[in-house]
Amino acid sequence: MKILVCIKQVPGTSNVEVDEKTGVLKRDGVESKMNPFDLYAIEQALCLREEYGGKVDVITMGPPQAKSVLLEAVYMGADNGGLISDRKFAGADVVATSYTLSQGIRKMGEYDLILCGKQTTDGDTAQVGPETAEFLGMDHMANVQRILSVQDHAVTVEANMDRYLQQVKIPLPCLLTIEKDANTPRLPSYRRKMAADESCLQIFSIRDFADQDEKNYGLAGSPTQVERIFPPQKNTSKEIFEGDPDLLTTTFVRILGEKKFI
């Protein structure tokens, strides 16, 4: 079974702030790490390989430094990695990112299963997985908690649909996004780190793609535009109520109502 996991490098902390006056993004250092949600997808892929054999590759789109998350996946147990990196991809929104990823995936090879984390900690959209599946012309299932079996060219999964769980059998190839805490991701191995070298990594640019039309990538290929970024209003409410129990109860109901809990 050939599995590809899409991963992303994200800021080491989500403690970014916007300076109210200048609109400048303030970030603590420039440290980056693998999107924590992707770890569950990698772990799931490695478990599948243990059970059904085959290989697990990883792919990411990002600046040259993003190589480090591919290597981290290799230390966890992945076989090969692909980095999609080109200045032409700058400013990509969800659609452009997904399209670029789909082009990169086609370049990486043929896979039975593509796995993604449920979402990233920086964008938080949870949309790149499903859109990538569409550009690859395959079905997907989001929020997968468990993979029950793989047989007859189909995978049976259990997905979290908020109020209920859906067990679905989907023909391969398909794309799954893996729910948070679906497993406990294994730790990177120092043994694998010692044994690995960068020859297991490939780098792709737009010139490697089947579609080389620049209008489909980066900002040009992005239908959405960010008009501005600004700091959120913080929940600084702090109210203490004393007095008659009837009054307190009414206050309680009012707060619950205002906050839409009833």
Add this chain to the structure above:
Amino acid sequence: MNYHKISREDILALKQIAEEKNLLTREQIGEDYSHDELGGITSYPDVLIRAGSTEEVSAVMKYAYDHNIPVVVRGSGTGLVGAAVALYGGIMLETTQMNRILELDEENLTVTVEPGVLLMELAQFAQDHDFLYPPDPGEKSATIGGNISTNAGGMRAVKYGVTRDYVRALTVVLPTGEIVELGGKIVKNSSGYSLKDLMIGSEGTLGIITKAVLKLVPLPQKSISLLIPYPSMEMAIEAVPEIIRSKSAPTAIEFMERETILFAEEYLGKKFPDTQSDAYLLLTFDGSSLSQVEAEYDRTAKLCLSQGALDVLLVDTDERKDSVWSARSAFLEAIKASTTEMDECDVVVPRNHVAEFIKYTHQLAREIDIRIPSFGHAGDGNLHVYICRDDLSLEVWQEKLTLAFEKMYERANELGGAVSGEHGIGYAKQAFLEQQVGEAQIRLMQGIKQVFDPKGLLNPGKVVCGAAALIR
């Protein structure tokens, strides 16, 4: 002992000293105040006073001295040997409201705190100012006063030492009510007997700490842990002296057994990242940059692999640290949840004998047929050994427990160890202390107690104050 029993007049008099809302009488005192975290011994104080200042503590103590009333000082009550239990009733002075951080002195690298500041608050405060307060006991909601009173150790002792190494000065209220300043913001001191060092680890029997000046170090910017699986506990522990000999400087070397990890998984409802092996070492390295830390752990990782480690797993991000350390922090609670009742010992042995001692506890468990899980600080020789009652009858349990303790302390003694590494003697371990250090040392300790506290009012029945007879 003939102490004065607290009367209504005493309470009225004490209300002149402490604010009404900070003074609780017997029926107002919650059940929590009758025991500590392990709950081995139970006894209520007659009055609970939440102290607000050094002067108040001094006035209360003076009143108690004049009226012959016993006084027990208590922080968060997270102790494990009954030190903060009012065996003889009397007054309990709780310090948790004296919880201000008074000063950060960046020129002398010290922080001045009141005794009720919690370890976690101090750790956060230091970190926010780019400093590290190195002592790191597992119980983060303990007070600094309690940490000093037990000379708490924790997870960074291998590299940074213990609480004693970070106390520069103490303000202490003596049993007479007199206030003394011991030590100072000075690095060196050869001026007479070190009374400050006598106070550290005295478990509230010599004086009441009302202020402390603590040493800080610059905050290491980067830390990485290694989780190292071994095929057996013996192999894991035997690797520790080799690691230390290799002159690498981990902040911590912890060992854990698979069984304990499984308890923590059950307790937390969360899987540990690796449970395939029987035993693990957990090492942490810190430093000012990633490359420095990498260079440091690299040598140790290679050494471990050559000594039979199955792999070396990297714990390098917040998520990974959380998945490993949250389990480590839950071990005590998890073992507690796995049995009906338990007792613990935190015996310490020279580091090169840790393996031998652990093997001995395994052998002992088989011999007297009782469960003895353990974990601990392999790097500094301080072990946390738990004896579990499970479904034994009370009688059998007590018999086996006593036997297990005696045997373990005896073995520790033979290996050149000590009764307690960081939890203290309190009420529970007095007999074992006497066995270990012998009559001459007990006599010296009792003499010191006599000089500080001639009326025997402070925390009576603890450490070397005669309650040993009670448990025999």
Add this chain to the structure above:
Amino acid sequence: MQTLHIHEELVNKQTAGELTAICPFGAISYENGKLDINAGCKMCKLCVKKGPQGVITLEEEKAPGIDKSLWNGVTVFAEYEQGRIHPVVFELIGKAKELAAVNKHPVYAVILGSELNEAAEELLHYGVDEVFVYDRTELADFRIGPYANALEDFVKQVHPSAVLVGATNLGRSLAPKVAARFRTGLTADCTVLQMKGNTDLVQIRPAFGGNIMAQIVTPNSRPQFCTVRYKIFSAPARQEQAAGKVTRMQLPDYAVDTDTEVLRVIEKPKEIDISEAEVIVAVGRGVKSPKDMEMIEELSELLGAHMACTRPLIEAGWFDAKHQIGLSGRTVKPKLIITLGISGSVQFVAGMKGSDCIIAVNQDPNASIFDVAHYGLVGDLYEIIPKLTEQLKGGQGR
């Protein structure tokens, strides 16, 4: 279309240094005297606005515009799951009516499923002008292929200007699939929506774990897709009279043909980890006896909350250890936590202070729980809780 242009003649060590420092994404590099912008660029344009004058400039390239007048109506995707209309749908209809009014657009709803007569009718009570119904047995369960094909058909037939989808797990799976098919914009988890006079939908959403807000538009593509979480907007009141019309839509068989099979639909087990719970009612020593838990359980049920407690109650054996919040228990971060009779020990607070909304009930005005609570009620829980439960049962809940 906008691109960043580097004016090489102005690049020197100093300007390059300023630019690499200013980029929050580390996307500008300076090597061997050459300034480069790599794929890390998010087009935040700070280098243009705050960098040294004129070194990097923004070049506009006029893209062929679309005719926005061909796209009319604000549509709500009426998620229908396991026999009910998801309540977020009504909230979205309320918002859609506001947005549609700006340009006098109609409000549409599109509903997918099987046996939808009643559900379609129900939507007409909330002020929808037209409900488009795709009613086929093959749509009874959510399967991505047929669902995407049906929604695609709707967009092709009706040409809506905007499509609002609930950010449920179903919505977050379906909306991107269809948006990608039309290569149009999709903004996830919007918290604010406004309509411009030119029919551009202004979408505001949190990013970086809620630490920054981004305002997003889709200026040159239609339809404009967005998803919105449950309980962000308010639902309009249900009208006695139904208004508007129901249009039944046809789909060719191949559109609902798929090899994907739904094997089982399982009710989620109630017992979830409290660290994942959205609403928590936590109790402490202020609760006097185990039998008082009945009244608190009743309240929890009314709020759909999970029960949790402090350490003493675990030790008293009232709860399983898995329900303990605190340093030695679980860390929780719910949208709402109500603490009853909890004084707020450091132990406890460390495990819950990240909660979005904290309401504390305690008799002692000096209890430290009031230091972290957003709303503090100083009073006797034995008086307040029964009254509260009564009021909630009195039809004020939904």
